[in-house]
Amino acid sequence: MLGSLFSQYARTLLVAAALLFIVLVEALGMREAVYPSLLPFFTWMRESSWLGVIGTTYGSIYATVEAVHLLSMAVLGGTVLATDLRLLGVIFKDVPSETLVTGTYKCFKIALLMAILTGIFCAAGVGDKVYYMQVFWVKMLALLAASCFMLFIKQPLLTSRPHIEINPWSIRLLAITSILIWFTVAAAGRWIGFS
């Protein structure tokens, strides 16, 4: 009985456990305890890792990787918007939403991977600067939340059954949450450049 309940709501329980973990980390002051210990890593990233050395020595390579990061985010945003606007019934009304959800997913995953890899390079080049930026940590948390939301909630739910069998408000809520959360990632990323 308990086993079948767990398997049926495994993902929901996993997300609830993750949220509880975040609340506990904050409530028990673990974040404040961990934060200072991350500084040596960020300093090492900039000064000693080969990513940081390349990034700080060759400005043209750094700028080109920044451009690839932007392009990856553009493709990622394009696939997210196309899918979510279809789920909201704004565009692609004559194409089944299931087709768009599955058809853009591979492209989304490649763009996300590229954005993360190029993002690591960019962060390494300014490691000890971004460490002190609040907006950088906002972006990291938003990115983590957005990736988990996409990989463990939105995509599994939308591919589990025909969309006609899912409550329309659940679908709309998924689409709006997805747009807002990815917009937060992109906007926070842009704001790093101004900080």
Add this chain to the structure above:
Amino acid sequence: MINELLLQFAQWMEAQEYSQMLVAGYYSYSWLEATHVLTLMVSIGSLFIIDLRMLGLIMPDVSASTIAARLHKPMIIGFAIMFATGALLVYAKPVETIQSLWFRIKMFLLLLAFINALIFNARLKAADGSWDMDPVAPKAIRIGAMISLTLWCGVVTLGRYIPYDWVDCTNTNNTTILWAAGCVEQLNAL
């Protein structure tokens, strides 16, 4: 001659009150730049989906013309916002931008991308549609899509280069670069 005229025009813009207000405002320039970059997701995101579909790399089971037609409107809205904010960014820092080699190459690539888009659309309209449901578009359309992807990657990369000062008028003595970037005063001083 053209460089002198462009510089005079840029200096005239820089003397405008609104141009100075855009740079002096604490957030105005940042907001403009953020909007310009974030709209990439709508404009280039949509464009890349269309191009990737023509190459058969995304949603091969949806008709190519449907994808192109449905994404056309958001793409145009995205590009309109990008061009408007881009024009305001130039207006805010006209002399610096007009004398940037990267900006000039970017404008040239934008022109090529525009011509390619016209040819691409003409070919799409001229096609009989028999390939519409094929996973991969005909060769001529695929070449257009490849050129489009390459040009827009170039546009974004050069846009990213503009804030860097590697080949600014004050950082180089190479006469070809100085001429190409329109560094009139530096060329006259040589």
